[in-house]
Amino acid sequence: MSLEVRTLEASDYSGWLRATRLGFLRSATVSDEEIELRRPYTDLARAQGAFDDGRCVATFRSMPRDVTVPGGAVLPSSAITQVTVSATHRRRGVASRMMANELAATAERGEPLAILIAAEFPIYGRFGFGAAAGVTEWHVDTARAGLRPPADDEDGRVELVDPADVFKSGPELHERVRLQAPGSINRNDRWWELFTGKVQVPGGDPWKEPIFAFYRDSAGRIDGLAAYTVDDKWRGMYPESPLEVKQLIAATPAAERALWRFLLSIDWVTTVRTGFRAHDDVMPLLLGDRRAARIDNSSDFLWLRFIDVPRALAARTYAAPGAVVLDVVDPYGYAAGRFRVEAAPDGTATAEAAPSVAPDLTLTAADLATLYLGDESAVRLATVGQATESHPGAAARVDALFRTSRKPWAIDGF
Structure with missing residues (x-):
C-alpha cells in the first residue's frame, strides 16, 4: 500500500504525536492535557506526517530559528526536529520524501540555512547536512x-x-x-x-x-x-x-x-x-x-545545510583579508555552484556566484557546512579526500579566511 505524505491538519495532531513517541521508542499514550499544552507550539503548516490507511507512521516538523554565525550576525533558518519513522515502515523512502518537501519549503520561505541535531551520524549527510558545531x-x-x-x-x-x-x-x-x-x-x-x-x-x-x-x-x-x-x-x-x-x-x-x-x-x-x-x-x-x-562525551551536535550559499557566506566575518573561489557539489541543487568569497580587512565579506572563474577548492555542500562556523579545517578535509585543491595551498588559504578564534557552540538543542 502506498504511503500518503502530507502536511498536518488539526485532526491529525494527536495521532501524529503518538507516532512521534513511538518513533523515539516511548509509550504512545498521550493525554488530553499534553495535547492541549503542546498543540499551540506546533505550526501545522511546517509539520508533515506519513499515513498508512489513515494511521500516522512517520513524523517531521520544522521551526523558525535564528542562528548566530561568526561575527555575531544572525540568519533565519529552518530548525528541523521530531523526525521519526515507525519501525514497521523503514526503508521505504519516507524520510527522504519529507526532507525533500522541507528543503523546498525552506527555499520558498527564503531561509538560507536548515539546521538539525542528528540522533545518528550517518543519516543526514546524504541530504547535504554537515556537522557544524560539536559538544x-x-x-x-x-x-x-x-x-x-x-x-x-x-x-x-x-x-x-x-x-x-x-x-x-x-x-x-x-x-x-x-x-x-x-x-x-x-x-x-x-x-x-x-x-x-x-x-x-x-x-x-x-x-x-x-x-x-x-x-x-x-x-x-x-x-x-x-x-x-x-x-x-x-x-x-x-x-x-x-x-x-x-x-x-x-x-x-x-x-x-x-x-x-x-x-x-x-x-x-x-x-x-x-x-x-x-x-x-x-x-x-x-x-x-x-x-x-x-x-x-565528545561528539557532533548541530548539523547545518546551505540553501542560499552567497547570502550565508556574506553574513559571517572572516579572519583575514583575501578571496577564494569554492566549487560546491550538491545533488539537491540548492547549494550547487561556484562561489567567490572576498573578505575585507575588517572581516566583512561579499559572496557571489562565479560560474566562469576557476575554483580554488571543490567540496560538497555538507563539507562546506562543516567549515562554515569554524568547527573544521579545509586542510584536514583535503588530507582525507573530502575536498580537492586546484593548486597546492588552496585549502590553507580557505582556512586562513574561515578560521575562528574559538570553536562554535550550539548552546541549545531543539
Whole structure:
C-alpha cells in the first residue's frame, strides 16, 4: 500500500504525536492535557506526517530559528526536529520524501540555512547536512581539581535566585551570550517557561527544579547564569554528592570563571558533570590538575545545510583579508555552484556566484557546512579526500579566511 505524505491538519495532531513517541521508542499514550499544552507550539503548516490507511507512521516538523554565525550576525533558518519513522515502515523512502518537501519549503520561505541535531551520524549527510558545531561533556573530580586563584577582574558576586528571577532576567542575558556563540539559536518564551518550571508538560522526562545562580558584576549587572541539580548521596558519614550542570552561560570572561569556580567548590559535591559544552570550553584551564576533568562525551551536535550559499557566506566575518573561489557539489541543487568569497580587512565579506572563474577548492555542500562556523579545517578535509585543491595551498588559504578564534557552540538543542 502506498504511503500518503502530507502536511498536518488539526485532526491529525494527536495521532501524529503518538507516532512521534513511538518513533523515539516511548509509550504512545498521550493525554488530553499534553495535547492541549503542546498543540499551540506546533505550526501545522511546517509539520508533515506519513499515513498508512489513515494511521500516522512517520513524523517531521520544522521551526523558525535564528542562528548566530561568526561575527555575531544572525540568519533565519529552518530548525528541523521530531523526525521519526515507525519501525514497521523503514526503508521505504519516507524520510527522504519529507526532507525533500522541507528543503523546498525552506527555499520558498527564503531561509538560507536548515539546521538539525542528528540522533545518528550517518543519516543526514546524504541530504547535504554537515556537522557544524560539536559538544564535549566533562566529569570533574572536585577533590583533585585544585582551582587556580581568581583573576583581578573578578570583583562581582554569585547569588542564588528564584525561578521567577530567571524567567524575568534570563532572556536578556541569553540574547547577549548567544550573539557571541556561533551555532547558537534564539529562545522563545515557552523555552523559559519549561526551563524554570512555570509550565510542566506531562509525558516528557520528569522535571526536577534546578538551583539557579546569577553572576552580577561590580555595578550589579547580570552577566552570567548557572542552573544545576545535586543528588544528596552519602557513603556512611562521607558525602558523595554529584552535581549536574543544566546550564551555564556567561556574557563576560569574569562571569564564566566565577560561575565555574562556584560550581566546583560547593560543599559536599564530589563530582561535577558539565553538560554539553563547546569543544574548547575554558573550564579545564581553571583547574590546577587538568586531569581531574575527564571527557565523558565528545561528539557532533548541530548539523547545518546551505540553501542560499552567497547570502550565508556574506553574513559571517572572516579572519583575514583575501578571496577564494569554492566549487560546491550538491545533488539537491540548492547549494550547487561556484562561489567567490572576498573578505575585507575588517572581516566583512561579499559572496557571489562565479560560474566562469576557476575554483580554488571543490567540496560538497555538507563539507562546506562543516567549515562554515569554524568547527573544521579545509586542510584536514583535503588530507582525507573530502575536498580537492586546484593548486597546492588552496585549502590553507580557505582556512586562513574561515578560521575562528574559538570553536562554535550550539548552546541549545531543539
